[in-house]
Amino acid sequence: MRWRENGRNRSKSFTSKADAQRFEGDVRRSRELGRPLDIDRGKELLSEFVETWWRRHVVPNLAKNTRDSYGPTWEKHIRRRLGGYRLRDITPGIVDQFKADLITAGAGPSVVHKALVILSGMFTCAVKWDHVERNPVDAIKVPTPKRARYVRPLPPATVEALRGQLLVQGRLLDATLVSVLAYAGLRPEEARALQ
Incomplete structure (x- = not known):
């Protein structure tokens, strides 16, 4: 099969006529669509x-x-x-x-x-x-990893009891952190990154 691409003569050999005709169809289709026929496309490892x-x-x-x-x-x-x-x-x-x-x-x-x-x-x-x-x-079906352990959130009454104890002790920042962890669902490492 011989064709012209980007001002250059190109050629490609096939062992069967059907493959050559299929490739010729690809060359024609790429010309009709106005896109280059890049036979080296995807060649890199x-x-x-x-x-x-x-x-x-x-x-x-x-x-x-x-x-x-x-x-x-x-x-x-x-x-x-x-x-x-x-x-x-x-x-x-x-x-x-x-x-x-x-x-x-x-x-x-x-x-x-x-x-x-x-x-x-x-x-x-x-x-x-x-x-x-x-x-x-x-x-391909990509498997979804199963959670290693089930997260059991504390009931609001328990969270408020913890907060109450911290507030009584005057630990306002700690009480706020307990609220953020319990109600916003942050993980400890996410909470540590907060400013």
Whole structure:
């Protein structure tokens, strides 16, 4: 198959006539739509694309704690299994096998969840930046990690009794903190970050 693209003569060989005709249809369709036919699209390895994704999306958009948790998950679970694949070669079947491999290796639901969320985020950006046509993780059911323990909030009467004791002792800030924790639902680490 021979065609002209960006002022250059291009060619591509096929082993079957049907494949060549299908590709010729793609060339015609891209011309009609006015978009370039990029046969090198998605050729980069996932391990190469992660650097672009990290620089263009993760650093400017995600909190430091999220970035700090993404790095080890990428290194330990994703890079070894999928880093050597070209972006365009990662299919829903490969992602489903990746998920099964993580579970077989003993990864818990939260690890599987995080790995698939990271992978999906990468492919969402790859689609947005025209590296690939679709996100293969969209077809996979991402497990929701179960809460390790059930949170049992204190009844309001108990909260008010605690607050009352603190107010009697003149500890106004402590009483306020108890109210914020009990009624706003903040976790202790979130409350410590308040100013």
